[in-house]
Amino acid sequence: MSDHQPRVGFYTHYHGMGHKHRTEAILQQLSIPATVITSRLHQLDWSGPTLTNVIGIDCDNDDVPVRGMQHAQEVSALHHAPLWTDSITRRVAQYTRWLDKTRPDVMVVDVSAEISMLTRLASIPQIVMRQHGRRDDPAHLAAYEAAHSLLAPFPESMEDDITPDFVRDKTIYLDGFCRQQTIESSNQTQRTKSKRERPTIVVMFGRGGTGDVHQHLRDAATLVSHADWVVLGKDDDSNSGRTPANLFFAGWQNLPNQWIANASVVVTSAGHNCVMELGHVQCRFIAIAEDRPFEEQIRKAKVLGRERLAIGLTAWPAPSQWPTLIDEAMSLDPSPWRNVFEHDGAEQAAKHITEVAHWSHEARMSRELLTL
Incomplete structure (x- = not known):
């Protein structure tokens, strides 16, 4: 050089x-x-x-x-x-x-x-x-x-x-x-969502590591039965419990764009990349902190909640909280993300x-x- x-x-x-x-x-x-x-x-x-x-x-x-x-x-x-x-x-x-x-x-x-x-x-x-x-x-x-x-x-x-x-x-x-900045526009996304009779909740996991959350997912899908739940990044663990009919495991997805675009609410970790990808398309989402050194995701979840950019949780909620959490997420105003990506x-x-x-x-x- x-x-x-x-x-x-x-x-x-x-x-x-x-x-x-x-x-x-x-x-x-x-x-x-x-x-x-x-x-x-x-x-x-x-x-x-x-x-x-x-x-x-x-x-x-x-x-x-x-x-x-x-x-x-x-x-x-x-x-x-x-x-x-x-x-x-x-x-x-x-x-x-x-x-x-x-x-x-x-x-x-x-x-x-x-x-x-x-x-x-x-x-x-x-x-x-x-x-x-x-x-x-x-x-x-x-x-x-x-x-x-x-x-x-x-x-x-x-x-x-x-x-x-x-x-x-x-x-x-x-x-x-963020890595993915090609998901369809928020206006097109809203038109797609409005045509569906049932809400779709997408639960997205990355490769950074997480604990076994299958029972959490079964409880959530059971208590919010009026919605379809789709899990990305994990396979079904049906041997350890009965999977509700409205819970579907789609496995690992290299490009989850279409799933995100069609989601009414996304549930994800508070990892930086997934948070920014969801914010870029002004998605309504719940960020659940995973255990990381230096409270990285816990602190990020608190910031997201403070700024009303997402529902930020420091740990997986009790099963009885899911209906309220989904309602709160559905009522979020995603427009402040425009300032983040100005x-x-x-x-x-x-x-x-x-x-x-x-x-x-x-x-x-x-x-x-x-x-x-």
């Missing part, structure tokens, strides 16, 4: 699909080539045409000895630092070797406190992606302090009340963006990354000229 062009790197975390989808959305708007660094390439499809290069490094969760894991959280400024783990030793060497060889002008870290600190120690500027959740622990605060700037993949109206002031001051707030957040992110890359590149080149 020419020294006249900035060099951008993305560290993209390997858990679930949300980090990958966010990176892909930004890369589609980025006008300068970028390299993605990640782990577990065999689990994720990185064949998109927008990428210049994808490099795999060892995973920090593979082959960790039991005795080593006992020391994993001894360092307050790091979330995961087990001892005697060869894969982590290789991972650190692979990452820093690539930094030394490539000399990116900026790294976008989404997300890892350890990668953030390694990047700063290697003297490379970085932009750290924020997430909802209680992120006031020493490791998160150190990563935020080490960053040139922070990107929030949500507008300031969706900021959490508990976020420290210095984090807010360092944050570039983005309008909404502009393209991925384009805004790409613009900021480009500006920081040029700033860093000019500073680095000036430093090299001074040393000639």
